[in-house]
Amino acid sequence: MMKILVCDDDEALISMVRFKLSRENFGEVVKAVDGREAKRLLDENDFDLIISDIHMPFHSGLEIVTHVRQVLKKKTPIIILSAEGLEETVLQAFDIGANDFITKPFSPAELAIRVKRLLNL
Amino acid sequence: MWDILYFIVNVLIFLYAITIAVSYLILAAISLFEMQAYMRRNYFVDYKYILSSPFAPGISLIAPAYNEGLTIIDNVKSLLSIMYNNYEVIIINDGSKDDTLAKLIPAFDLVKVNYDLQYTVATKPVRGIYKSKNRAFKKLTVVDKENGGKADALNVGLNFSKKDLVACIDVDCIIEPDALLKMVKPFLEDSSVIASGGVVRIANSCVIEEGRLIEIKLPVNLIARMQVLEYIRAFLLGRMAWSKLNGLLLISGAFGLFKRETALKAGGYNHKTVGEDMELVVRMRRYMHEQRLPYRVAYIPDPLCWTEAPASAQILSRQRNRWARGTFETLSIHRKLFFNPRYGIMGMLSYPFWFFYEWLSPFVEFTGLIFFIVLVALGKVHWVFFLSLTLAVYCFAFFISMTSLLAEETSFFKYTAKRDIFKMIAIALIEPIWFHPRVVWWSLKGNYDLMKGKKSWGEMTRQGFVQYKSKEKVAS
Amino acid sequence: MIDQIPFTTIQATAEVKVFIILALAFFAAAILFVAFILISRFSKNNRQQKESILRNYFQRTLNAMVIMETTSSVPASSHHFKLDTLRTLAGQSSLARQVMVNQLVSVKKSISGSSSKILEQLYIELDLHQYSLNKIKRGSWQKKAQGIRELAELGYQPAIDTIRKFIVSDNRTLREESLLALVRLDDEAPLSFLDRYTGTITPWMRINIHYHLSKSDARKLPHFSRWFSSSNLDVVLFSLSMARQFRQSSAIPFLTALLSHTDTRIAGLTLETIAALEAHELADEITKRVDAFWTNEKLSTRMVRCLGRIGYTSEHKYTILRYLDHQDYTVRFNAVEALYKLDDEARQLLLDFNTRMNGILSGAIEHVSEPLLQ
Numbered sequence: 018m019m020k021i022l023v024c025d026d027d028e029a030l031i032s033m034v035r036f037k038l039s040r041e042n043f044g045e046v047v048k049a050v051d052g053r054e055a056k057r058l059l060d061e062n063d064f065d066l067i068i069s070d071i072h073m074p075f076h077s078g079l080e081i082v083t084h085v086r087q088v089l090k091k092k093t094p095i096i097i098l099s100a101e102g103l104e105e106t107v108l109q110a111f112d113i114g115a116n117d118f119i120t121k122p123f124s125p126a127e128l129a130i131r132v133k134r135l136l137n138l
Numbered sequence: 139m140w141d142i143l144y145f146i147v148n149v150l151i152f153l154y155a156i157t158i159a160v161s162y163l164i165l166a167a168i169s170l171f172e173m174q175a176y177m178r179r180n181y182f183v184d185y186k187y188i189l190s191s192p193f194a195p196g197i198s199l200i201a202p203a204y205n206e207g208l209t210i211i212d213n214v215k216s217l218l219s220i221m222y223n224n225y226e227v228i229i230i231n232d233g234s235k236d237d238t239l240a241k242l243i244p245a246f247d248l249v250k251v252n253y254d255l256q257y258t259v260a261t262k263p264v265r266g267i268y269k270s271k272n273r274a275f276k277k278l279t280v281v282d283k284e285n286g287g288k289a290d291a292l293n294v295g296l297n298f299s300k301k302d303l304v305a306c307i308d309v310d311c312i313i314e315p316d317a318l319l320k321m322v323k324p325f326l327e328d329s330s331v332i333a334s335g336g337v338v339r340i341a342n343s344c345v346i347e348e349g350r351l352i353e354i355k356l357p358v359n360l361i362a363r364m365q366v367l368e369y370i371r372a373f374l375l376g377r378m379a380w381s382k383l384n385g386l387l388l389i390s391g392a393f394g395l396f397k398r399e400t401a402l403k404a405g406g407y408n409h410k411t412v413g414e415d416m417e418l419v420v421r422m423r424r425y426m427h428e429q430r431l432p433y434r435v436a437y438i439p440d441p442l443c444w445t446e447a448p449a450s451a452q453i454l455s456r457q458r459n460r461w462a463r464g465t466f467e468t469l470s471i472h473r474k475l476f477f478n479p480r481y482g483i484m485g486m487l488s489y490p491f492w493f494f495y496e497w498l499s500p501f502v503e504f505t506g507l508i509f510f511i512v513l514v515a516l517g518k519v520h521w522v523f524f525l526s527l528t529l530a531v532y533c534f535a536f537f538i539s540m541t542s543l544l545a546e547e548t549s550f551f552k553y554t555a556k557r558d559i560f561k562m563i564a565i566a567l568i569e570p571i572w573f574h575p576r577v578v579w580w581s582l583k584g585n586y587d588l589m590k591g592k593k594s595w596g597e598m599t600r601q602g603f604v605q606y607k608s609k610e611k612v613a614s
Numbered sequence: 615m616i617d618q619i620p621f622t623t624i625q626a627t628a629e630v631k632v633f634i635i636l637a638l639a640f641f642a643a644a645i646l647f648v649a650f651i652l653i654s655r656f657s658k659n660n661r662q663q664k665e666s667i668l669r670n671y672f673q674r675t676l677n678a679m680v681i682m683e684t685t686s687s688v689p690a691s692s693h694h695f696k697l698d699t700l701r702t703l704a705g706q707s708s709l710a711r712q713v714m715v716n717q718l719v720s721v722k723k724s725i726s727g728s729s730s731k732i733l734e735q736l737y738i739e740l741d742l743h744q745y746s747l748n749k750i751k752r753g754s755w756q757k758k759a760q761g762i763r764e765l766a767e768l769g770y771q772p773a774i775d776t777i778r779k780f781i782v783s784d785n786r787t788l789r790e791e792s793l794l795a796l797v798r799l800d801d802e803a804p805l806s807f808l809d810r811y812t813g814t815i816t817p818w819m820r821i822n823i824h825y826h827l828s829k830s831d832a833r834k835l836p837h838f839s840r841w842f843s844s845s846n847l848d849v850v851l852f853s854l855s856m857a858r859q860f861r862q863s864s865a866i867p868f869l870t871a872l873l874s875h876t877d878t879r880i881a882g883l884t885l886e887t888i889a890a891l892e893a894h895e896l897a898d899e900i901t902k903r904v905d906a907f908w909t910n911e912k913l914s915t916r917m918v919r920c921l922g923r924i925g926y927t928s929e930h931k932y933t934i935l936r937y938l939d940h941q942d943y944t945v946r947f948n949a950v951e952a953l954y955k956l957d958d959e960a961r962q963l964l965l966d967f968n969t970r971m972n973g974i975l976s977g978a979i980e981h982v983s984e985p986l987l988q
Contacts, residue, residue, distance in 0.1 A: 029673055029717060030724045036677035053352075072189065072221050074315070075350055080219065083274060100724070101190040103223060113274065122829070124727030125681060178756050179787050182763060191821040192859060251987055252980035256943050269986040326818035526633035530640070537640035540647040547651045551658075559651060 019044030019136060020062065024055040024081065025070040025098065034068065037125045043132060052076025056084060064093055066136055068128075071099040071106070079110060086114040094135040098123065144518075151506050158495050159534060166541045168379035173545050176439060185319040188326070189221060195302040195325065197225040197318055197395070200295030201309035202288050207236040209349075211245045213309050216349025218277055222318040226277045228295050229309065233262075233285025242280050247272045259293040259406035262286035267298075288391070289407035289414035296406050299398055306415075308392045308445065312341055312351045317442035321395045324436030332422055333396045334436040335381075335389030337373040339552070340366045341444035351444055356558050359449040364573040367565050369447075371542040374439060374549070381437030385488035387423075389435070391415030393443035400425065400433075411471070413464015420472050420484075427481050441550055455580045462584025465497050500581040532570055539566035661709070668703075668713040675700060676717065679736065680729045697739055704740055711745045718742070719767040737768040750776060755783075759791040766795035774799050781807060790819060798826050801834065808841050808849050815848040823852075824859060832860070839865040847877055854880065858887040866893045873903055878910055885916040889923040897924045901933045911942035918945065922952025931960045938967055938975065950978040 021038060023046055025031050035046040044065070049055035053075040059067070067085065069078040076084075078097055085091050094116045099106070102120035110118050117131055188194050199217055203210055210229075217227045231239045242248060248268040255264055261283070268280040283294055292306050303325065307313060317336065324334045342357035357363045380386040394415065404425040407414045419435065426433040448454035469492060476493065478485040513519045543562055546552070553562070675696055704711050715737075722733045737743055749761030750773075762780065765773045777799070780792035797804045804827065815823075827835060838853035839862070854872070857865040865887070872884040888896050900921060907913040918937050921930050934956075937949040953964040968975045981987060 027720065027724065029720045032673050033677050033680065033721060033725070037681045040681055053347075072186075072315075075347075075352070077219055079274075100186055101223075103190060103192070106223070109273070121724040122722070122726035122730065123724065125725060125729050126727065181756070182759060182787055182791060187821050187825045191824060193817060193821050193824060193855070195817075249986065251984045252977075253984070253987065254947065254977035254981035258943075271986065323818065326821065327816050329817075522627075522630055523633075526630040526637070530633040530637040533637040533640040533644070537644040537647075540644040544647045544651060547654055556655075559648075559655070563648060 019065040021046045021066045021068065021132070022049060022055065022058060022062075022064045023047070023068045024049040024052070024073060024078065025068075026050055026073045027070070033125065034128065037129055038132065041129050041133070043129075043136065043138070052078075052081060055081050059085060059089065066132060067093055067095045068098055068132070069095065071097060071101055071110075079113060082110065082113050082115050096128075096131060096135065098128070147505075147509055151502065151509075154494075154502055155531070158499070161491065161495065162375075162538055165379040166375050166538060168382050169375045170541065170545055170548075172378050172382045173374065173439060173549050177549055183323070185316055185323075188319050188322065189223060191223075194222070194224050195322065196300075197222060197303045197305055197322065198295065198299035198301045198398070199225060199227045199305045199307060199318075200230065200292055200299070201227070201307050202230045202232050202291030202295070203234065203238055203309045204232045204285070204288075204291075205234045205236045205238060206309055207234065207238045207241050209310055210238050210241055212349040214242070214246070214278065217307075217309075217313065218275065219315065219350075220313060220318055221315045222322075224301075225318060226279060226299075226301065228298055229278070229280045230291040230294050231280060231282045232287070232291040233283060239280070239282055243268065246270045246275045246278055246280075248280055253298075256297055258297050258402055261290050261293045261297065264294060287409050289409035289411075292414070293406040293409070296398060296402055302398060303395055304398045304401065305393070305395045306391070307394075307443070310446065311338075311392050312346060312349065312444040313393065314351070314440075314442045314444075317393070318395075320438050320440050320442060321393075324434075324438070325395070325397070328434055328436075330432045330434050331397075331436045332400045332426060332433045333389055333394060333419060334438060335377065335386065335419075336393045336395075336438050336442040337377075337440065338369060338390045338392045339373075339441045339444050340369055340447045342447055342449060344444065354552050354554075356553055356555075356561055357447070357449070361451060361454060361573075362447045362449045363561070363565055364569055365447045365454075367539055367542070367562060367569060368573075370546050371539060374545040375538070375542045377437055378439055378545075380488065381435065383483055383487065384434055385483040385491075386435045386437055387420055387484065387488050387492060388416040389419050389437075390443075392445050394419075396422070408471070411464060411467040412460050413468045416464060417468045417471065420468055420475075423484055424472065424475070424481065427484070439549060441552055451576065455576075455583070458577055458580035459584035459587060462497075462500070462581040463588045465492065466585060466588055469493055469497055500578040500585075503578050504582055535570045535574075536566050539569070664709060665713055668710055669717060672700070672703075672714055672717050676721065676736075680721070680725070680732050700740055704742065704745075708745075711742060714740065715742050715745065715764050715768075719764060722767055734769045737770065743768070743770045743773075746770070747773065747776070755785040755788045759785075759788045762788075762791045762795045766791075766798045769799065771799050771801070789813070790822075793819070794822050794826065797823050798830075801830075803836070804830070804834075805836055808844070808853070811849055812846055813848075815852045820852055820855060824856065827856070827860075835860055835862075837864050838862055839868040842868045842872060847880065850875075850880055851883060854883045854887055858883075858890045861891060863891055863893075866891055866896065869893065869896060870899050873899060874906065878913055882913055882916045885913070885920040889916075889920040892924055894924045894926060897921060897926065897930050900924075901929055904933050904936075908940070911940070911945050914940055914942070914945040915948045918949040918952045922948075922956050925952075925956060925960075928959070931956065931963055934960070935963055935967060938964070939971075946975070947978050947981075950975055951982045954979065954982045 021044060023031050023034050028050065031048045031050070035048060038046050047058060049058055051074040055069065056076055059081070067081070069081050071078040078099065082095055082097070085093055085095065095114070096117040096119060097110045097115045098119045098121060100121040107118050116135055119128060119131065199220070201217065206213065214227065214229060229242065247270050249271055250266045251269045253267040255267065262285065264281055264283045266282045268282065270276065270278050279298070281294055281298060283291065295306070296304060303322065305318065305321070321334050321336055324331045340357060340362060341351065342359060342362040343355045344351055345353035345355065357366060377386060391414065400422055401418065404418070404422045408417045408421070411417050423433070423435065448457050469489070472489070475481050475485045475489040477490060510519070543559070553559070679693065679696060700714070704714055718733050718737055722730055725733065743765065746761040746764040749757045758780070762777055765777070774796065777792050777795045780788050783789045783792070793807060796807060800806065838857040841849050841853040844850050869884050869888055872880055875881045875884065885900070888900070900917065904917065907917045914937060918934050921934050925931060925934065931953065934949050934952050937945055940946050940949065950964060953960040964979065968979060
């Protein structure tokens with residue numbers, strides 16, 4: 018059973034992503050509505066995949082990536098899902114260790130495919 | 139002879155009271171109206187568009203730090219996580235005597251770089267400019283300079299910056315993550331905007347973690363709580379109206395955004411006054427008037443900056459003392475503006491208002507009190523008259539406070555706990571008796587000290603957001 | 615007023631009355647405000663609760679409708695049943711309709727592709743577009759603008775003509791909302807309004823329009839050089855910056871004329887555009903006009919930066935070299951940077967110049983060669 022963490026301050030989006038991922042039977046989807054909650058969940062659990070927005074209250078998605086890679090020292094695949102697709106941001110995200118970058122608005126079907134690939138299903 | 143004096147003093151005080159009350163009412167009405175308009179317009183704004191836009195103007199955040207070793211790391215981290223793309227953080231270490239710089243260097247992996255700094259505005263010498271080797275802190279610059287006071291440090295920032303806009307902030311303020319997005323908006327809508335000011339709120343007793351505001355609470359400490367009401371009144375009722383009239387003279391030193399070019403052309407911050415924040419705005423406005431250029435000073439009512447207010451009478455007295463001196467210094471430097479039609483609203487309205495109702499009012503209140511005591515001693519007091527007048531003034535003060543709460547309620551609604559509203563009412567009732575007289579006294583003391591030639595910032599002990607330690611700010 | 619200043623007891627009583635009346639009036643007004651605040655809190659809470667119940671319910675149904683339809687074949691009957699339930703709910707209150715519209719808009723902001731089309735379809739099937747259109751017909755400017763925003767977000771193209779009328783509205787927000795709605799709805803000619811536009815285009819509008827254009831099909835973007843000769847300077851500035859941002863090399867042949875534009879903002883932006891488009895073929899045109907830039911430090915700065923990007927002959931490099939002793943520091947600094955980064959020959963020119971001038975530019979050269987400042 019896979020465990021996926023979705024962090025975004027947009028509840029409607031979380032709800033939709035969650036629905037989509039469980040429809041595809043990828044496993045359990047846990048949500049975090051801000052960076053603080055995300056950090057706490059990451060510290061206490063092992064996830065198989067993380068999907069995160071960049072701009073969230075308290076900690077940004079990029080901080081979450083740094084936290085996972087440098088503090089927790091884990092290789093969990095991370096997908097950044099952000100409305101902000103400026104070249105500099107995308108480069109920075111990959112540079113600090115994100116595995117994929119999807120710009121909003123995104124297609125749920127495409128997200129599912131990318132998740133599938135990162136989970137090696 | 140006695141009767142004539144009695145008559146004149148009475149008339150003057152009476153006239154003063156009537157005009158001040160009427161101006162407050164007008165300002166309050168304008169503010170309520172403008173606040174509604176602002177909220178309506180803002181409904182349509184999606185600030186995230188600024189975030190992802192290549193057209194967003196560059197901003198330098200300039201934060202002077204003096205003996206901030208205790209909290210500097212958290213402060214810088216929080217500044218680096220502000221939501222904006224094209225921005226940089228410039229920390230000016232103003233010759234701290236503590237370990238401010240020593241803490242910054244390892245925490246952010248800093249090394250000295252060869253930056254060809256120009257002294258466009260003359261400042262104390264810069265000892266070194268530091269950048270981080272870690273790409274995650276690319277936005278950060280630390281400038282180490284010899285001590286020269288806050289204005290001098292800000293000027294170094296102005297000299298250093300190459301961006302269009304500069305945001306001057308107090309390093310220990312909590313800046314809301316979307317603050318720059320909101321503050322920059324007026325510059326995008328109107329190219330004649332030269333500065334925009336934000337609201338400062340009080341962070342005492344709020345829950346803060348890693349330099350970020352987690353939960354908003356009313357201060358437990360009574361002195362701090364009094365200031366919450368005071369700040370809401372000043373920012374939501376006063377400045378909102380002044381910005382509508384384009385007569386805003388003061389952008390709080392805790393958080394303001396300026397056009398760098400205009401600030402430099404006007405000469406930068408004046409390090410000879412303790413009220414350098416107000417002085418800069420007045421000078422920039424003066425510059426624009428004298429160049430005959432159209433301009434506006436904008437104001438954003440959103441709560442964007444939270445600061446720790448003095449929680450003891452002693453520290454508060456020093457702050458108010460300084461404010462009084464700063465006000466007088468600014469007014470006296472720019473006395474040319476007084477009822478000078480050449481300077482438009484600023485000359486005809488804002489300056490006189492500041493002169494009569496901000497600077498002079500403690501004197502008037504104090505004179506009134508002395509006069510009253512003399513009358514009591516002479517047995518000349520008509521007690522029914524006196525009591526009814528006092529009651530009217532008291533109710534008026536209460537009314538104004540409630541109006542500001544109404545403005546807060548219909549806009550940002552930050553103190554959401556049910557009991558907070560009753561606490562605020564209680565404060566509004568106590569404040570005129572318990573708090574206000576002291577503020578008056580401190581202001582008078584400030585003016586007295588100024589005449590004696592006191593120039594320093596006064597010793598400022600802060601508790602810091604790390605509540606269990608305290609530090610000393612030694613006079614510069 | 616002055617005569618009424620109390621001296622005697624008799625006069626004073628009249629004053630006392632006034633004071634007491636004033637005191638009571640202010641106190642009553644203050645109490646009224648307090649009451650208002652309390653009521654407002656109560657109703658806000660109430661509304662929020664209702665809203666969140668509606669929102670949760672609607673989101674669940676929405677998820678099922680949007681996701682399922684794109685993944686597997688769902689029996690039509692199930693879809694109709696859900697639609698009917700939602701329709702009934704929408705019919706019950708305007709709060710329900712508003713919550714649904716808000717939710718559609720919010721989801722649409724982050725979803726694209728076939729799922730997004732379903733949202734647009736739902737908007738119409740639930741008759742919510744009628745709700746938005748009604749807002750435009752009646753109501754305050756705020757309601758009107760809100761209706762326009764909703765129609766634009768949910769891609770309801772038949773509303774184009776209704777919206778077009780508001781381009782000339784006196785209300786700024788309404789005007790801006792309608793312009794943005796047209797940009798988003800009018801697939802064929804999203805910027806046709808520019809042809810005869812006499813108003814201003816603020817940087818804020820530029821940011822908004824650019825955002826929407828960048829989310830649309832790049833092949834459908836017009837050639838912005840079309841508006842380079844507009845008599846409205848704001849339109850020229852706008853189209854120049856868009857040509858730069860969308861890297862339209864089709865604009866290059868039209869840029870030469872704008873170099874000598876009397877408006878320095880336009881000339882400056884043209885230089886930036888040339889640099890961004892890396893239009894090497896225009897380098898000679900710039901060196902020809904170089905004397906016109908000298909007196910304006912902003913133009914000079916942009917000029918040296920531009921040549922630093924696109925220059926290739928010795929003449930180009932010597933042109934930049936001349937600006938090394940410009941009176942303005944920013945210009946000098948940018949000239950240093952331009953030469954330093956252009957190529958080895960230019961760098962050598964710079965270093966030789968500096969040696970001749972006894973190292974006057976050493977500070978700037980060290981600055982531009984500092985890797986951490988790049």
